[in-house]
Amino acid sequence: xxxxxxxxxxxxxxxxxxxxxxxxxxxxxxxxxxxxxxxxxxxxxxxxxxxxxxxxxxxxxxxxxxxxxxxxxxxxxxxxxxxxxxxxxxxxxxxxxxxxxxxxxxxxxxxxxxxxxxxxxxxxxxxxxxxxxxxxxxxxxxxxxxxxxxxxxxxxxxxxxxxxxxxxxxxxxxxxxxxxxxxxxxxxxxxxxxxxxxxxxxxxxxxxxxxxxxxxxxxxxxxxxxxxxxxxxxxxxxxxxxxxxxxxxxxxxxxxxxxxxxxxxxxxxxxxxxxxxxxxxxxxxxxxxxxxxxx
Numbered sequence: 001x002x003x004x005x006x007x008x009x010x011x012x013x014x015x016x017x018x019x020x021x022x023x024x025x026x027x028x029x030x031x032x033x034x035x036x037x038x039x040x041x042x043x044x045x046x047x048x049x050x051x052x053x054x055x056x057x058x059x060x061x062x063x064x065x066x067x068x069x070x071x072x073x074x075x076x077x078x079x080x081x082x083x084x085x086x087x088x089x090x091x092x093x094x095x096x097x098x099x100x101x102x103x104x105x106x107x108x109x110x111x112x113x114x115x116x117x118x119x120x121x122x123x124x125x126x127x128x129x130x131x132x133x134x135x136x137x138x139x140x141x142x143x144x145x146x147x148x149x150x151x152x153x154x155x156x157x158x159x160x161x162x163x164x165x166x167x168x169x170x171x172x173x174x175x176x177x178x179x180x181x182x183x184x185x186x187x188x189x190x191x192x193x194x195x196x197x198x199x200x201x202x203x204x205x206x207x208x209x210x211x212x213x214x215x216x217x218x219x220x221x222x223x224x225x226x227x228x229x230x231x232x233x234x235x236x237x238x239x240x241x242x243x244x245x246x247x248x249x250x251x252x253x254x255x256x257x258x259x260x261x262x263x264x265x266x267x268x269x270x271x272x273x274x275x276x277x278x279x280x281x282x283x284x285x286x287x288x289x290x291x292x293x294x295x
């Protein structure tokens with residue numbers, strides 16, 4: 001991905017080096033993100049309570065936790081982390097440009113930019129305490145995206161899905177959840193919580209996530225057309241990332257078998273297919289996963 005020397009978003013809140021606190025009792029409720037399925041896999045692998053993780057996926061309730069405090073020592077980033085922070089900042093700006101244009105020209109409404117928070121270990125959000133172990137997530141309540149850059153190591157080393165554009169895809173996916181929130185889609189899905197069966201709720205969650213994958217592809221399509229950001233191998237990087245975080249792949253690695261009715265993010269094949277559809281078409285009208293009979 002061509003990101004070096006490109007402008008970065010101004011909507012970056014850097015909390016790295018701050019202590020998020022929160023204790024063992026705090027948890028994140030309502031955050032939507034790629035990291036949720038990774039957390040589920042790790043919970044199953046290490047004996048955690050997977051049901052509580054799945055239960056919080058669409059929960060819009062907020063829980064309070066102590067505010068972050070600044071440590072006495074200034075935070076010093078590694079060269080790799082500095083590069084990742086630059087990729088995140090550039091990608092966020094690219095998403096802002098694309099979604100401003102789409103909202104203005106196709107939806108006839110203004111686009112409201114999200115803030116992206118960089119943190120280490122743990123931090124406070126309006127959805128509760130976000131932790132590095134949960135991976136990147138979007139909190140609809142404060143319209144902020146939260147990323148601990150150590151997630152890149154997990155994505156690269158544990159799941160074999162590294163690369164600049166893989167990380168850009170992660171950012172674009174969380175921004176896509178912001179787009180869904182602005183359009184009222186997130187609220188419609190969340191309103192069904194407690195009214196439908198667990199299986200039906202999981203199905204809605206899958207459709208929400210697959211649409212976010214599609215919208216990530218839409219972003220890449222328009223960003224490349226406008227700024228020629230894609231290099232050879234970039235699409236393959238994104239596809240590997242989408243494949244790595246499919247529910248079936250995670251469950252096979254973590255527990256040795258697959259339980260389709262428990263899926264909340266979609267299979268590897270589904271995630272790759274919807275991401276590719278967005279990449280190829282760039283047409284937001286083709287991303288209605290909620291009406292699709294064949295996901």
